[in-house]
Amino acid sequence: MDTQPKLDDLLKLGGVTLPEGSHLKIKGHDPVVESPFRLGEAAAVALAAQGAAIAELWHRRSGRAQQVAVDVVDAALSLKSVLYLRQRGYSIPYPDPQYPTTDLYRTRDNRHIMLHGGYPALRDALLKLLGTPNDAKAIADAVARWDSAELEDTIATLPVGNGIGACGAIARTAEEWLRHPQGQALAATPVVDVARVGDSPAEPPGPGARPLSGLRVLDVTHVLAGPTCSRVLAEQGADVLRISAPPRPVFTSFIMDTGHGKLSTLLDLSQREDNERFRALLSEADVLLYSYRPGALARLGLSDEELFRIRPGLIFASVSCYGEIGPWKTRPGWEQLAQTTAGMVIAQGSADAPKLASVFPNDYATGYLAAFGVLSALLRRGREGGSYRVHTSLCRTAMWLQSFAPPPAHPRPSDATLARAAKRLELSGHTAWGPLTYLGPITRFSETRASWERPTTPLAYDPALWPAGPRFSAASPETAEEAALYAHDLVQV
DSSP, X not given: OXXXXXXXXXXXXXXXXXXXXXXXXXXXXXXXSSOXXXXXHHXXXXXXXXXXHHHHHHHHHHSOOOEEEEXXXXXXXXXXXXXXXXXXXXXXXXXXXXXXXXXXXXXXXXOEEEEEOOSHHHHHHHHHHHTOOSOHHHHHHHHXXXXXXXXXXXXXXXXXXXXXXXXXXEXXXXXXXXXXXXXXXXXXXXXXXXXXXXXXXXXXXOOOXXXXXXXXXXXXXXXXXXXXXXXXXXXXXXXXXXXXXXXXXXXXXXXXXXXXXXXXXXXXXXXXXXXXXXXXXXXXXXXXXXXXXXXXXXXXXXXXXXXXXXXXXOEEEEEESSOSSSTTTTOOXXXXXHHHHTTHHHHHSOSSSOOOOSSOHHHHHHHHHXXXXXXXXXXHHHHHOOEEEEEEEHHHHHHHHHTSOOOOSOOOOOHHHHHHHHHHHEEEEEETTXXXXXXXXXXXXXXXXXXXXXXXXXXXXXXSOOOSSOOTTOOOOOOHHHHHHHXXXXXXX
16 A cells, blocks of 8 residues: 555645655555554654654754655554663563453453553542452453443443543444444544634744754643653654653653653642642743643643633644543543554454554554644644644544555564664663663654654653743754754765
């Protein structure tokens, strides 16, 4: 399958035009990982679209064109980049490798349901409902006494913390999902939704050393898709400040994987002083990324209207599991639930034995698509002004991934070949966790080499402050030293 039509559709959706003299290339094809879907090519398309937006932004800043390239093998490997992390040569384990509340279980009506107790509060809500200890056999026996639809609906009504809804979804075929009211609602939306929601003056970028130098991004996200978006923006010089809530449980490996290029701090927005500090940071931000439960910010006095009042011209990008319209819009969710309800697990296995992918396709690809949406809005803000809402969702991404034609029946690259490709992408550096080896940026640029200026750090490592330096729209001239910073290391594509 030629990836060009999918790429053209995405660029048209975002209003991105490759500058004259620039070139955009996707190299290679699927299959790369074991899957009935073109996961590598889909990820490459999302990354290439993001690369085209960077090329257009760079052209506006510098007047110069460049070449952009994405390798399908590299893109496929990036869908499990967290698994390539190494500390002193050793892999980094998950916090709890035995997590029986996150798995597929058979129900009384001979369907399967994916439970997801990824956080302690979600786990405890599921165990209380099922009346079982945290044991896989006990959970399986309890689930087998429920019909699937009744259990799915009941899970969605459980009280969890300050909200309603634990996490669980029936394994559906893609056709069943398209008949479901939530699937129908998502099918009517674009895979990346970019909407102008308010007026403000145009903010064209001034000269700068890198395409996103001085762009300020507030990252209020967790786990994987949202933080991946801001990590991609940091690759081209954006100042990203990640804000986490003090009591929030964390997965250290995901923090390590998505923290490259960022500052990281803690704020409790339920506390007046921290809420005011957040508002001050927001007033100087260009982008707000958000991936927690819908409505949580509004309950803290930060409705959409208030966010845009504080910062006219803000680009507010949100990531959810099920989207922002439809009957499931307030339900929390995860990668595995999107694979399950939107049809992927049955296609990857069977109705009798559904199977999760060996990678995290919706999390990472949604992060790439969200970055493209932010850049598209940034280009529009530079041309015409305005405030913008950008939205992506794991389930809508799952539907987009399945819209690619099936991969050809070619053999996949050998494990040794993939290991060599991963080795080629590897970077190593000293971090607050000590020496760390990890996958570097995937998209290749001939002039503005993708790189992270800051090492990944633990949460709360930095103060809640923007770094000193010119803003994104500042008109300070580029120095010869800045221009030479990347000129010596052009990527040949």
